[in-house]
Amino acid sequence: MEKRTPVVTVENVNKSFGDNHVLRDFSMKVEAGENLVILGKSGSGKSVLIKCIIKLIETDSGSITVLGKDIDALGEDELNRLRADIGFLFQSNALYDSMTVKENLLFPLRRHWSKEDREKMADAAILEALEDVGLAHTINMMPAELSGGMRKRIALARTLILRPKVILYDEPTTGLDPITGREISQLMIDVQKKYNATSIVISHDLNCIKMIANRMIMLINGKNYASGTFHELEAATDSKIKEFFE
Ligand SMILES: Nc1ncnc2c1ncn2[C@@H]1O[C@H](COP(=O)(O)OP(=O)(O)OP(=O)(O)O)[C@@H](O)[C@H]1O
Numbered sequence: 320m321e322k323r324t325p326v327v328t329v330e331n332v333n334k335s336f337g338d339n340h341v342l343r344d345f346s347m348k349v350e351a352g353e354n355l356v357i358l359g360k361s362g363s364g365k366s367v368l369i370k371c372i373i374k375l376i377e378t379d380s381g382s383i384t385v386l387g388k389d390i391d392a393l394g395e396d397e398l399n400r401l402r403a404d405i406g407f408l409f410q411s412n413a414l415y416d417s418m419t420v421k422e423n424l425l426f427p428l429r430r431h432w433s434k435e436d437r438e439k440m441a442d443a444a445i446l447e448a449l450e451d452v453g454l455a456h457t458i459n460m461m462p463a464e465l466s467g468g469m470r471k472r473i474a475l476a477r478t479l480i481l482r483p484k485v486i487l488y489d490e491p492t493t494g495l496d497p498i499t500g501r502e503i504s505q506l507m508i509d510v511q512k513k514y515n516a517t518s519i520v521i522s523h524d525l526n527c528i529k530m531i532a533n534r535m536i537m538l539i540n541g542k543n544y545a546s547g548t549f550h551e552l553e554a555a556t557d558s559k560i561k562e563f564f565e
Pocket residue numbers: 336339341359360361362363364365366367368
């Protein structure tokens with residue numbers, strides 16, 4: 320895909336829960352190869368927005384196009400195929416505690432690869448994904464035997480195994496110490512370079528954001544309030560933007 324093609328387009332999206340109007344005519348475009356960070360206060364709707372992008376949550380109005388497909392026009396099978404191209408790294412990692420690292424990585428392949436492909440290629444794919452995150456030696460370990468940073472890496476490896484074109488990260492460094500947070504941020508940069516994936520990252524962590532963001536969007540009062548590079552927004556005089564950097 321050539322540079323500057325929108326990979327995700329969100330147009331005038333509204334989403335309410337009862338009388339809680341979370342997204343208000345929210346619009347954004349994300350271009351191929353970008354590392355876009357969405358910054359907003361707790362409860363501002365960042366998770367709701369990325370869940371709308373993979374249709375885990377239905378919007379009330381507006382449109383969302385991902386990799387050229389209007390997600391509201393897709394049937395269940397097409398939506399599933401599209402979801403294989405979109406990696407979602409949950410804040411909780413969502414690893415299965417009763418499965419080994421290898422079994423955790425096999426899980427998405429069971430859903431999206433044929434039995435024949437799995438028999439031929441799963442072992443090599445699992446090893447490569449683990450090598451990408453520097454954890455090949457943990458292949459037979461259980462998640463409980465790993466540190467928080469290692470679990471985050473395994474969750475990322477499980478996302479990478481399907482070679483997603485778009486990766487959605489929900490607060491990837493929350494709960495990690497600053498050094499581990501930096502390592503994860505560096506890994507996200509490395510992954511973006513290796514696979515030329517497009518990343519949409521929700522984060523409050525200014526150190527992480529400063530490292531990874533090519534561009535940022537401020538989600539304020541349900542709207543795309545401002546967009547720019549870290550340095551542009553850091554230098555903004557608008558009080559609503561300034562408070563994030565203080
Ligand atoms: N399934 C749901 N049902 C009802 N309300 C919801 C649901 N999901 C989210 N909300 C509400 O939508 C608002 C935005 O939530 P969201 O999780 O997107 O916030 P956030 O910006 O990601 O916050 P944080 O940084 O704390 O994770 C909150 O008021 C939340 O209570």
